[in-house]
Amino acid sequence: MRKILGSWSGMRKYLEQDMLAESLLGRVRYGCTTYVGMDGCRIFEICIDKKQIKRFSWETVNSYFIDSGYTSNKNPSGISEYWAEFWFLLDKYPMTDRTEYTDEEFCGALETYRNQEIKESLYSENPIVRMFAVLDRRVGKRTLTKVKETIEEQPLWLKQFYQLRLAAEGI
Secondary structure (H helix, E strand, C coil): CHHHHCCHHHHHHHHHHHCECHHHCCCEEEEEECCCCCCCCCEEEEEECCEEEEEECHHHHHHHHHHCCCCCCCCCCCHHHHHCCHHHHHHHCCHHHCCCCCHHHHHHHHHHHHCCCHHHHHCCCCHHHHHHHHCECCCCHHHHHHHHCCHHHCCHHHHHHHHHHHHHCCC
16 A cells, blocks of 8 residues: 555545545544554455444455355355455456455555546446545535435445435535
8 A cells, every 4th residue: 555555644634634525524434454464455444433334355355255155165164265266256256246345446446536536536437436535525515416316326335425425414
């Protein structure tokens, strides 16, 4: 993440203070955890009103594959069985076909969001980019009213963020 986005503390300040809609200040919190032995992988999480809403990590994606029945071994035992099909399934099911995402996908979406116009981000094919955009202070009430029409098209996890912003703005 450092090479592309800078320090996590700087990114967190950017997301929680610089770019977050005023109506959401203090309610949305981003976290990043790195454990020893994770080979540089991270776990990103987003909390709303101190409750964890979404996690982004290899673990959440692999658990999603197993729980959704995408793996041939429904009850893996041990690390090698648990991770045996991960890369194959990650290639087979792109982001648009699943509801869980890796830390790298989170970072990629954040980079995209930071480097394109807000309108492009609001209508991005990438749901994580749309999440960042709907929480963005540059999105006004008129735009939110238009975006409200797309809420039923959003993945269930993302609807929460749309509803949060719309409610915070009284829409």
